[in-house]
Amino acid sequence: MPTTLDCTDLSACPEIGIGGDPPATLPGGSPSPLRGYADPSVRYDPDSDRLWMAYSWPSMHIDGTQRVSRIETHLAESTNGGASWDLVQPLWVAEPATDPATGGSGFTDHEVANLARQEAPDGVRWIGARLDLFVPAGGGLGVRPPNSFRIVVSAAASPPELANAPSVTLGAAATHPGWDVSLDLTKLDDEVAGCAMWNEPALLAEPEVVYLAVRCLRFEPATRSPDWDTSELFVFRAQTAGAVGDWTWTYRGRLAGRAEAVELGGDGLTQIDLAYARDGTLVALLTPDGWDADSRDFVHHGLRVVEVASLATPSLARRADGSLAVRAVISADDGPLGSGASTYDPELAAGIIFARRSITEASLVGSMHGTGVHP
Numbered sequence: 001m002p003t004t005l006d007c008t009d010l011s012a013c014p015e016i017g018i019g020g021d022p023p024a025t026l027p028g029g030s031p032s033p034l035r036g037y038a039d040p041s042v043r044y045d046p047d048s049d050r051l052w053m054a055y056s057w058p059s060m061h062i063d064g065t066q067r068v069s070r071i072e073t074h075l076a077e078s079t080n081g082g083a084s085w086d087l088v089q090p091l092w093v094a095e096p097a098t099d100p101a102t103g104g105s106g107f108t109d110h111e112v113a114n115l116a117r118q119e120a121p122d123g124v125r126w127i128g129a130r131l132d133l134f135v136p137a138g139g140g141l142g143v144r145p146p147n148s149f150r151i152v153v154s155a156a157a158s159p160p161e162l163a164n165a166p167s168v169t170l171g172a173a174a175t176h177p178g179w180d181v182s183l184d185l186t187k188l189d190d191e192v193a194g195c196a197m198w199n200e201p202a203l204l205a206e207p208e209v210v211y212l213a214v215r216c217l218r219f220e221p222a223t224r225s226p227d228w229d230t231s232e233l234f235v236f237r238a239q240t241a242g243a244v245g246d247w248t249w250t251y252r253g254r255l256a257g258r259a260e261a262v263e264l265g266g267d268g269l270t271q272i273d274l275a276y277a278r279d280g281t282l283v284a285l286l287t288p289d290g291w292d293a294d295s296r297d298f299v300h301h302g303l304r305v306v307e308v309a310s311l312a313t314p315s316l317a318r319r320a321d322g323s324l325a326v327r328a329v330i331s332a333d334d335g336p337l338g339s340g341a342s343t344y345d346p347e348l349a350a351g352i353i354f355a356r357r358s359i360t361e362a363s364l365v366g367s368m369h370g371t372g373v374h375p
Contacts, residue, residue, distance in 0.1 A: 056074075107134070270300075274308070
């Protein structure tokens with residue numbers, strides 16, 4: 001039976017703070033309506049005996065008379081197994097940009113970052129993947145144009161150096177080429193040709209290759225709601241010889257889709273993280289989700305940790321009775337839109353880090369919590 005945990009009670013899942021990086025405030029010092037921590041990705045570095053964490057840091061800026069959302073990626077470190085964390089630096093900050101489709105001004109936000117450490121033949125390499133997207137001037141989270149969504153992959157000798165490292169931009173069918181798209185992943189195979197947008201990248205590195213798992217989003221034209229039968233998790237692989245811009249990308253296959261999502265309690269699967277359990281088994285941390293037509297937003301149904309049979313020929317593992325090999329289920333009562341994004345590394349003393357979110361009509365506050373669960 002899988003381990004189950006309800007994180008609604010903070011005594012069961014204590015909140016994690018970041019020293020030197022408090023939640024955002026407005027210019028007058030009051031709490032920002034958009035604040036906290038989200039989308040953690042933790043990886044252990046045996047060379048420095050520390051844990052690195054990349055995470056989304058949301059905030060609200062003042063643009064003239066309007067409040068404008070910002071999301072950027074920050075980097076923290078822990079030298080005590082995750083018992084405490086301290087800010088190292090902003091990793092990818094929101095930056096001024098011009099929409100190539102409209103010529104309008106705004107900012108590029110960076111979120112849902114994922115880290116991987118690779119012991120390559122030519123030395124240790126750190127790889128980062130993130131979602132970049134455009135926020136028009138005076139806009140917020142709900143007005144980010146779909147044609148600005150793209151995945152950016154960088155490589156450097158250490159996590160802090162990823163801030164200014166060379167990168168490659170991977171697009172989807174709807175991504176405007178003016179966003180410096182290096183490769184449209186949807187052109188690699190007919191199975192992914194209709195993916196309008198990519199989201200929630202996850203990395204797993206082997207000595208000469210890196211795997212990238214991403215959520216494909218496709219929408220029903222009439223309702224503009226997700227097409228659950230085709231919004232699936234797909235896996236790509238890159239041969240990592242040479243500079244990141246020279247990597248060769250190939251399509252590997254579908255990791256999971258509607259059938260697996262329904263079995264796990266949702267309509268789709270999102271917020272994937274890939275990690276090894278302490279017994280060496282590869283696992284996927286997944287959030288089953290649905291859709292709320294009134295708010296036009298995704299509803300998250302907590303965390304499921306599922307064994308992975310293979311990434312080379314992608315599939316989740318199943319038990320002898322045919323059911324998915326679920327190792328853990330973590331949830332929290334966080335209102336109608338729910339929570340779920342999580343990360344894991346076997347060196348984390350706190351076990352899985354579970355991300356929660358409190359959403360009202362006027363605010364969104366993210367938080368991270370230790371669970372003590374080792375899948």
